[in-house]
Amino acid sequence: MRQTVLNLEESMIRQVANAGMGRxxxxxxxxxxxxEVTPAFIREAAAASLQQGEIFYTHNLGLPELREAIARYSTGLRTEGAAPIAAERIAVTSGGVNALMLAVQALVDAGDEVVAVTPVWPNLTAQPAIMGAVVNCVSLRPVAGQWQLDMDELLDAVTSKTRLLIINAPNNPTGWTLTRAEQEVILAHCRRTGTWILADEVYERLYYEATPNGCAPSFLDVASPQDRLIVVHSFSKSFLMTGWRLGWLVMPTSATPHMGKLVEFNTSCAPVFVQRAGLVAIERTADVTPRLVNHLKTCRDTLIPLLQAVPGVQVAAPRGGMYAFFRLEDQQRFGDSLETAKRLVVEAGLGLAPGNAFMVKPTPEAQGWLRWCFASQDVARLGQGVERLRRWLAL
Structure with a gap:
């Protein structure tokens, strides 16, 4: 077994979940x-595909009709002046995780330098490390509970030696989102340094600020089709399809055939019946995503004021995503987020993710922070959870 693999840390979120298994x-x-369960019409499309016997291999890059539908969908979300997205730039993948790993495999060699903006979902920093890259982190900084990017620090970190810049915005766990102006600055800088950008934009539609297209700013709005940019998307979040494992990549057309080869050596192709479900989902996005976003905004607007009213809790409303990332101010008592999250499960019956999970190494910015996924069908559960937290803090 490679030492790099042996050195991989077990998911801290899973460690917390394991502490609550069976309870x-x-x-x-x-x-x-x-x-919330995937809408019935999506599930029925998959069932119909199975009943028709669509259980064989298909094109490495995905069903042509799904790639075309994704291209139309993505183009429809772009702002005025943005380049349309051609189907030749799309690769269908077996989930967003698979899409990210394929992109890293395509771009990163052992010893390459990779820069990642953190806190971030741990897969995004683990994947280049698995490939043998050197991962350097630029940390967002919390200001009154709201996380912000020091642009000068990021630009100083990305040099001509930097092979890949990884950015997740809207961000998991913080809800931080890049502005259009920041994306333009980053893109121009990476053009000068020759650095590829891997943009994880799976939360693009889960955005709560007013915009003309109802989406968070995307690098696809400002980039040309030839830029060194790969954008990752997933059906998981915006279409309520987490367990289906279906995603896609947008890339320069010159990269697409080579990505097809990597798909072959990883998964061969995404299952046809899952792609049929994705096709119906994306063609009927108006029946899924707007309602979901409205509900998530209600969840956010319910949870955040309740948390803000708890003594010793610091939190700001996220602009995007489905998480409240909050800080317990008593650092002497709540320094280690993993241990705090485990205690909350055992002592309060409350399951949250530890802030440590989203840093390459636990740093002062991660300590005392917890992530709360507020995507709950029953909004009342959020209030029940806050009450459990309040009682536990008062002990």
Whole structure:
């Protein structure tokens, strides 16, 4: 076994979840998914495909009709003046995680330098490390509970030696989102340094600020089709399809055939019946995503004021995503987020994700922070969870 693999840390979120396995009394907000079932018409499309016997291999890059539908969908979300997205730039993948790993495999060699903006979902920093890259982190900084990027620090970190810059915005766990102006600055800088950008934009539609297209700013709005840019998307979040494992990549057309080869050596292709479900989902996005976003905004606007009213808690409303990332101010008592999250499960029946999970190494910015996934069908559960937290803090 490679030493790099042996050195990989077990998911801290899973460690917390394992502490609550088998306990029906725990309110679970630790994983990044809604507890709402995938809409029936999406499930029925998959069932119909199976009944028709669509259980064989298909094109490495995905069903042509799904790639075309994704291209139309993505183009429809772009702002005025943005380049349209051609189907030749799309690769269908077996989930967003698979899409990210394929992109890293395509771009990173052992010893390459990679810069990642953190806190971030741990897969985004683990994947280049698995490939043998050197991962350097630029940390967002919390200001009154709201996380912000020091642009000068980021630009100083990305040099001509930097092979890849990884950015997740809207961000998991903080909800931080890049502005259009920041994206333009970053893109121009990476053009000068020759650095590829890997943009994880799976939360693009889960955005709560007013914009003309109802989406968070995307690098696809400002980039040309030839830029060194790969954008990752997933059906998981915006279409309530986490367990289906279906995603896609947008890349320069010159990269697409080579990505097809990597798909072959990883998964061969995404299952046809899952792609049929994705096709119906994306063609009927108006029946899924707007309602979901409105509900998530209600969840956010319910949870955040309740947390803000708890003594010793610091939190700001996220602009995007499905998480409240909050800080317990008593650092002497709550320094280690992993241990605090485990205690909350055992002592309060409350399941949250530890802030440590989103840093390459636990740093002062991670300590005392917890992530709460507010994607709950039953909004009342959020209030019940806050009450459990309040009582526990008062002990």
């Amino acid at each position: 029906s009394d725990v309110l679970k907000f630790w994983f990044g998914e809604s507890d």
